[in-house]
Amino acid sequence: MSILVHELLSDNLTRTSGNTLLKERNMCITHSELENRSNQFSNYLFELGVNKGDRIALLMDASIDAVIAIVGIMKIGAIYVPINVSCSKEKIDYILNETESKIFIAESKYLNGLLANSSLNKIKTIIRGNEEKGFEFYRFSDYLTFSREQLKRNKIISKDIVNIIFTSGTTGTPKGVMVRHENITPFMNYVTKRFNHNELTRTLGKTPLSFDPFLTEIVPSFISGGFVYLYNNLISINHFLKVLHEEKITNFGCGPSLLLLLVENKELLRKYDLSNMQQIYFGYENCPLNTIRTLQTYLPQVTFINGYGTTETYASSTFHEINYPIPDDMESLPIGEPIEGTELLILNEEFSLTKPDEIGEMVIRGNSVMSGYWKNPKTTDEVLRVNPLFPESMEKVYFTGDLVKRNSNGDILFIGRKDTQIKIQGYRVELLEVQGFIESHPLVKECCVIVIEQKGTKKMVCYLVTKENVLTELDEIKSNLISNLEPYKFPHEWKLISHIPRNANSKVDRKILENMYRKEIHSEHNII
Template identity: 30%
Template sequence: MPEVIQEWVTRQADRRPEGTAVAGADRTLTYGEIEALSNRLARSLRERGCAQGDRIALLMPKSATAIACIVGIYKAGCVYVPLDPASPVGRLQRIVRACGSRWVLAAGPVGDALEALTTGGEAVPGLAVGWLGRAPAEGRRFTPSLTPAEIEAHPSGWLACATRSHDPAHILFTSGSTGAPKGVVITHANVIHFVEWAKGYFGLGPDDRLSGHSPLHFDLSVFDIFGAFAAGATLCLVPPELNVLAHRLADFIRSERLTQWFSVPSVLNYLARFDAIRDGDFPALRRVLWCGETLPTPTLIHWMRRLPHPVFTNLYGPTETTIASSYYTLPGCPGDERAPIPIGSACGGEELLVLDPDLRPVPRGEAGEIYIAGAGVSPGYWNDPDATRAAFRPDPRKGEGEERIYRTGDMGRVGDEGLVYFLGRVDSQIKSRGYRIEIGEVESALSCLGFLSESAVVAIKSEGFEGALLCCGYVARPGAIPTPVDLRRELGRALPGYMLPARWRAFERLPVNANGKIDRRALKEVFEQHESQTARHA
């Protein structure tokens, strides 16, 4: 087992340098090429003052170049912080400031965001830009401190690194209930433990071709990338535009001869909804994996009836416990569309605990809150000790030592067969299209819109592929007549697209309960009734 993540690349480069590591739309890199490029980048960063443990942000579309940059950041002894190019500039600024990054590596159509990050009144002080784009960043108000030509001038050989397994590998920012994104710290050991377990359990090898579907700021991408590198397999990057083109996405799976598909369930729903899967389709496919939210059993049956050859595995786990903490591989196609699919058993070295409010195990069949213990548990949230203490509790079975359990906020039960079943959320956090969304963060952004006097957000179940629909009820200020288009546009300046409500309704006054607080249950019923009526008349 390696000490640090980047060792997987070096090992594969030594064994099979001509083997394809990453196949992307921009370029294809062999293991030898990605080793050389990442070594040059690491030397360039060190030469320019990047020190052990510095946080380096990555702002570029998913590409072979981006993957090489991630490895190079690790080799420089630094911590990788992915930024979503589609996020509003304000959110990017908050993340860069929160993690104290002094460098951002960038490429692609991100010039406007870079200008906002580096120039003007809201710029992040002292932020240097490493421009990795093939075309020079001309006509922009920022001046790159590092270019591809300068990187290429450095030696490509191996270089020593002081990073150890317990050190942070990356910080993944998720939705925060206070309105500020939370940075989840993941160590090299966290990642290595899960990937090595998964490599053994799924039998990953050099002849595998793994999908790279998830965006880089989403934690599933860590398994896409390093699951492939640990096995010496090929990572096949899925073009993001195919997410709204079901039949072209299916064509990609066929033409790339993928042996493993891994995504959030909404993608599987989408392909099923548009009937993009033929009987006996995807002959090279060996495994279909999903994680991030519940996959409806009818969708699973749709897939399994058409594809009898791959194995289907449900993975479960929040970002705070590193990619996934439990698994359930279907023994056969479910016979009942109403039968729930368990989240299963804990991955090797991890534990799923279903506990009552006093942190005692609940009897089998009874509902409790899911806690996770073991090798995947994060050290906590970056520079946020209060949030860390609230979510990462001392393990009640082991006293006040260093062993901790993570409170997921999910409800679950243990079935008679010993498998764990997911029952839903206990708080205001929801998942839509696989993204974790704190309703509080959406409401915090809404409260900043000057033409609203009151607003509230609820989530309702969607019959589509989204999983959940965000719905906003609002009261406009006197004299203001904002339309849903106006609200989406203004809110989109503060939040990424996946966090914007899909349904809007104006009220003279929001419903309240006996305590005078907003009655969210009543608000939810209003949207559910409207959705039901719309469906009947469709």
């Protein structure tokens, strides 16, 4: 069995060689063509002086060329560092310097404003695109002049690093998560087998390079002989559904924000033939139950799969296939049981296993756990600690900072982050638990509960989107919930909003809401 990510492609070519693997607009590439072109790119990098362990930064869209580059980088034993194309110049400069990148591969269109960057004068830069730039560079397309045979093979083992994924850095300096081959290949083999990926599987790849799910959309097809359509930008929900229809897509992954968008445009679902769709994976944060209930009625043939994962433990550590219909008494969607090779420990503050319905921190052990944060041993030691249940083993496990619990049925429920746990009136309150309860009301599309601290006191403020966004709905929601929610969990203020703001990772951006609230209060105080 293959132990290196790129071997999942080469070792399966006897079955998959002529199958179309990737499509980007009207361009296609087969499995064997990716093998050959990635060999060429690997030889190109060797000619440019790249050695095993060197870092190569990528500022690229999800494209066929990007996949060619990534597989070529793996084959030479180098480490690729994907950078979000929406990053600021300062963050790009930080990542290039922090990783001491030897090569920088960038789309021409994203280099505007970066030319004055001192880092680019020290790094060999490969440009994809035709636009001339005012500094010395190499052309991406030059790789096509190199041999299609892999001329230079460094010894690569499963513990070698594949990539360094930098976190969004919303709470401070970005952290670079080091991901090894042994973190990735077991996961790819598992999902291919569990979800029956085969030559008829047609995946929509819509994740940017800088997020770890990017590879999870591509690599299973290395194994199965399947097909991936690379979809870069969500032009409109109508265009998105048109692509699903025309490309006969069988599965895709997303965050709750896209599912909410589908619900808002649910009548469009009947306009297109989505009968090929079999699975929709979602995760990143809690999804309202009503969202899935609605989509199940419009897409009854689709299995909705909730996942839980962190970048530090590669992609997804759990999966839960949601029953149809969802039981009326379900409080929130379970995150599922651990994947093969992973164990979940739910520990209380005494580092003992929790009892049913007792909230504890999710701790993950297994072959998916990262090797650490790049050049950041202090932060690494804060989250990678010796297994408290078996300290003699000296095994490092990952303390996620996420709060979960097992209910009386044995299902694991995501509660929230330790940093969203607050104390009000002497009670501990999990903000995401309150949020989930509010979202269970049929009039609520989604909501976010934040905490505002003023003059030493804390109050909860609930921003919510309702079906019609009218005050009569808000009154009905509040009157219904006040009798079912403990008084200390009931938000002090309620505010209707047209949509919940999200960051580049599609996660709810609480800081925007906090700033909105403070600006509103400031304006009120200045009214004469």
